[in-house]
Amino acid sequence: MNPKATKPDTAGIAIAAGLAVIAAVIWWDAGQLAQGSPYGLGPDAAPRVIAVGLAVLALANFAIAWRGRLPHREAGDLGAIVWIIGGLVALIAIIGLGGGFIPATAILFAATARAFGRRALPADLAIGFVIGVGAYLLFAKLLTLSLPMGPLERLI
Amino acid sequence: MSRIASRIFSETPVSRRLFTALGLALLAAPAGLSPAAAQMSDLKIMAPAAPGGGWDQTARSMQQAIVAANLARSVQVTNVGGAGGTIGIAQLVNGAKGDGNQLMVMGYVMVGAILTNKAPVTLEQVTPIARLTEETEAIAVPANSPLKTVQELADAIKANPAKVTWAGGSAGGVDHIAAALFAKAAGADPAKINYIPFAGGGEALAAVLGGKVTAGISGYGEFDSQVKAGKLRILAVTAKTRVPGVDAPTLTEAGLPLSITNWRGVVAPPGITAEQRAALTGLVEKMAQSPAWQDILKQKGWDGALMTGPAFDAFLKEENVRTTDILKSVGLVKP
Amino acid sequence: MDTFAQLLAGLSIAVSPHNLLFALAGVLLGTAVGVLPGIGPALTVALLLPVTYKLDPAGSLIMFAGIYYGGMYGGSTTAILINTPGESASMATALEGNKMAKAGRGGPALATSAIGSFVAGTIATLGLTFLAPTLVEIAVQFGPEDYFALMCVAFVTVSATFGDSPVRGLTSLFIGLALGLVGIDKLTGQARLGFGMPELLDGVEITTLAVGLFAVGEALYVASRRHHAPEQVEPVRGSLWMSLDDWRRSWKPWLRGTFLGFPIGALPAGGAEIPTFLSYAIERRLSKHPEEFGKGAIEGVAGPEAANNASAAGTLVPLLTLGLPTSATAAMMLAGFQQYGLNPGPLLFADHPQLVWGLIASLYIANVMLLVLNLPLVGVWVRLLAIPQPWLYAGILVFATMGTIAAKPSVMELAMLTVFGLMGYLMRRFDYPIAPVVVGIILGPVAEAQLRRALSISLGDPMVLVESPISATLLGIAALALIAPFVLKGLDRFRAQED
Structure with a gap:
């Protein structure tokens, strides 16, 4: 084994800590429940079992991370992730504020294409817009699915 | 292909939408060609559940009957699903306040769901319109x-x-x-x-x-x-009276003074004017008496149980009190 | 042979040119909506139900059947091509199917799935014709304790999806179980892990989780590694069609999948997910090429797809014989019956035989239609993968979000999709397997509810779990499946020492 591999792995330890926190939250939540049914198991039984399981797994993950035995991996390109998540957040914001399905789709499309290395934002916005209009016509108008409406969709 | 398509779709409601959509796509021109034979302006009915369930079916059946009886210019059904209807009612109370063209389907299940889910918005905040079926x-x-x-x-x-x-x-x-x-x-x-x-x-x-x-x-x-x-x-x-075709007593007959039915009805948002309320009530009453609605009841096996006005207000209150009591005694609602 | 004659009579109604057109239209429409991620066959049928309203009963039911099969196949297509299962039952298909598609074997994957569905549909239709009355007698005897035991069998097989580290596999599984807790507890109506948010009361939508983890997570992962290890996708490598070897490796999984799917689908609380995962696990164990699993093994597509289709036919057993809608789709079918004033149930076969056999026959016709329609389209479908990567993934995300918002119109659902996407990215980056999360959220709540029902009926006596012969047998199988690998490993070592 090479000496580098025995160094504690910070990401692994963070994951273990996250699991422990989830376990604690589930355990706490189980304590808030009323018994409900007088017979058999209560609603808190399964959460407690799962919380204990997660706690044990947190320890196991911690042990592995501490010994640094994690699969090797390279760092990812954070910029790409920011573009995609940004696109999704923009989509949610536009739909949430009543901007409608088509503009939201256009922006998500362009942002994702940008994350994959395209540098033609206006062209991609246009493509996304056309896809949005086409999908809206097909699914909302023709096949009667309900998609979020905005000013543009009301015109169609 | 178009011959095939027209044969298949010739009698379906979708066909019109299909050809409108196709036509629009071809002409690339915005619409503005809806017929303007108006009785009431555009009505919106919210089904506080996902497509397919009982409330959704009720909303869509109402849409069908209202359009058939020509009681409104257009009827749009929206679905706001989740949590026994408590998400839908929250949206009705917060988002549609004072909107005289909005209805929401609801029913007895919502009375219980609001209590067990400790929903922040309750039926006391909406404007009752009518009970339709039970x-x-x-x-x-x-x-x-x-x-x-x-x-x-x-x-x-x-x-x-x-x-x-x-x-x-x-x-x-x-x-x-x-x-x-x-x-x-x-x-x-x-x-x-x-x-x-x-x-x-x-x-x-x-x-x-x-x-x-x-x-x-x-x-x-x-x-x-x-x-x-x-x-x-x-x-x-559990109904008040015997059910035709069912060989079983009511609970009251059997010495247990109790009756309960699973009913469905419609409510409107809070803050609407008395005239708006009267208009909506009138619309629902007319719809419930229309042949189209009677057909739907028969088709779906629902029993019509129209109740409007003060009677429905009182009924809703009673159901709420009784349900709160029993849910407390079962332990589903903390006293 | 009376039933067989009736089936033939039904077939003769269904193959009238008029009705064949309805079947074709149904399959086309169903596929169009079914390819949306998150929209499975049930929702497809619900959304398209109004289309069938004004037709005559026979024509309407046939179109219905077509929509249903189209919706199901649409889900498998996206699972294979873009790693986005349209519904939870095509999850298992995505595991191997997408790996095959990426290795240029999307053609054979789609073909084995379509042909497997057809084979399963054929056998299941025969099963429905001849065994329905017997099967249903057994099915209603399944009590909560028996379902719990069946879940135990399913849980044991999850390890097939774990990858190489049991700790990381179990971690994924428990995250899924934890997510399954969210929402209103079915047995007491109380909110668990709701944190006061009404949107969480209905729990985590399984398709949102699956689409987030699979599609969005993958888009993030591939985008982030573009510079380090650019992904090479070849739409077609080798033949577009199944090779002789593919056929040889597919036919047994088709049959095994069918024999898992049909009976489990016939159980009132059986569902389609359990047989698909059982099938996946069994194929992985039995395969002569276990090393290919996780890299695109055709058995892992053939088995689950057959199981999925067979279980769909299985749900018709309780629907037609008892009037029990045991799945969302069956409930929609019931609605379809009721619009003609028909009540499925014990008397349906006696009162309306031509309609029942017409339906069974039209399901079969729809299945054939699907095969006829889709096999020639396989070549077109796989060319989708030739779209330049930025646009392909942008399109996938657009479809994923559209399917999610159409299935559940709430911004909250999109927010969850985003969060699960990030989770999928992190899990890929740190090498945690994805599938066990979805298995956990599917099996966990069912197992819990059935165990609690069983114990509530027995007033807390755990002996109820082994007193029923069905559950005792199933628990035995589960124990055996759990221990067997260790025993076999021990035997191997023993033999190695002997040599």
Whole structure:
């Protein structure tokens, strides 16, 4: 084994800590429940079992991370992730504020294409817009699915 | 292909949309060509559930009947699903305040769901419009069950409520509440009933047929075909009066003073004017009397139970009080 | 042979040119909506139900059947091509199917899935015709304790999806179980892990989770590694069609999948997910090429797809014989019956035989139609993968979000999709397997509910779990499946020492 591999792995330890926190939250939540049914198991039984399981797994993950035995991996390109998540957040914001399905789709499309290395934002916005209009016509108008409406969709 | 398409779609409502959409796509021109024979302006009906369920079907049937009777220029159905309708009602109260063109379908299930989910928005905040349909609940046992009458079931539950297992729909729903009210009327502690909630009517019915539980409680429609096939016996129905074609007493007849039905109705947002309310009530009344609606009732096997105005206001209040009490005694709502 | 004659009579109604057109239209429409991620066959049928309203009963039911099969196949297509299962039952298909598509074997994957569905549909239709009355007698005897035991069998097989580290596999599984807790507890109506948010009361939508983890997570992962290890996708490598070897490796999984799917689908609380995962696990164990699993093994597509289709036919058993709608789709079918004033149930076969056999026959015709329509389209479908990567993934995300918002119109659902996407990215980056999360959220709540029902009926006596012969047998199988690998490993070592 090479000496580098025995160094504690910070990401692994963070994951273990996250699991422990989830376990604690589930355990706490189980304590808030009323018994409900007088017979058999209560609603808190399964959460407690799962919380204990997660706690044990947190320890196991911690042990592995501490010994640094994690699969090797390279760092990812954070910029790409920011573009995609940004696109999704923009989509949610536009739909949430009543901007409608088509503009939201256009922006998500362009942002994702940008994350994959395209540098033609206006062209991609246009493509996304056309896809949005086409999908809206097909699914909302023709096949009667309900998609979020905005000013543009009301015109169609 | 277009010949095929027109043959297939010639009689369907989608066909018009299909060709409108195709036409629009071809002409690339915005619309503005809807006919303007207006009775009431654009009506919106919210189904506070996902597509396909009972409330959604009610909303879409209303849409069909209102359009058929030409009572509104257009009717749009929206779905706001989730949590027994409590998300829908929150949206109605917060988002549509004062909108005289908006209705929301609701029903008895929502009364219970608001209580058990501790929803911040309650039915006291909406404007009641009308009750439309109702369905009686029925208590059924397998054909080979030793229990022959509802009185024997009442005695058994009084003797030991734990030993009488009930299969029905979701916890806190109308089936559960009916079972609890039954136990109470029989002189047992409703908190001690052994009620087993199942997902959907089908699974509960399977448990009754398989003899896994003592009795099943659900809408009568769930049991109907099994009763006719001789696999189940109905001990009682929960409606006020006997149900035609069902050979079973009401609970009141059997000495248990209790009646409960699973009803559906419509409400409007808060803050609408008296005129708007009267207009909506009138529209719903006209719709309920229209032949189209009567056809739908027959088709779906729903019982019409129109109730509007002050009578419905009072009814809604009563149901709320009674349900709160029983849910508290079952322990689903903290006192 | 009376039933067989009736089936033939039904077939003769269904193959009238008029009705064949309805079947074709149904399959086309169903596929169009079914390819949306998150929209499975049930929702497809619900959304398109109004289309069938004004037709005559026979024509309407046939179109219905077509929509249903189209919706199901649409879900498998996206699972294979873009790693986005349209519904939870095509999850298992995505595991191997997408790996095959990426290795240029999308053609054979789509073909084995379509042909497997057809084979399963054929056998299941025969099963429905001849065994329905017997099967249903057994099915209603399944009590909560028996379902719990069946879940135990399913849980044991999850390890097939774990990858190489049991700790990381179990971690994924428990995250899924934890997510399954969210929402209203079915047995007491109380909110668990709701944190006061009404949107969480209905729990985590399984398709949102699956689409987030699979599609969005993958888009993030591939985008982030563009510079380090650019992904090479070849739409077609080798033949577009199944090779002789593919056929040889597919036929047994088709049959095994069918024999898992049909009976489990016939159980009132059986569902389609359990047989698909059982099938996946069994194929992985039995395969002569276990090393290919996780890299695109055709058995892992053939088995689950057959199981999925067979279980769909299985749900018709309780629907037609008892009037029990045991799945969302069956509930929609029931609605379809009711609009003609028909009540499925014990009397349906006696009262309306021509309609029932017409339906069974039209399901079969729809299945054939699907095969006829889709096999020639396989070539077109796989060319989708030739779209330049930025646009392909942008399109996938557009479809994923559209499917999610159409299935559940709430911004909250999109927010969850985003969160699960990030989770999928992190899990990929740190090498945690994805599938066990979805298995956990599917099996966990069912197992819990059935165990609690069983114990509530028995007033807390755990002996109920082994007193029923069905559950005792199933628990035995589960125990055996759990221990067997260790025993076999021990035997191997023993033999190695002997040599």
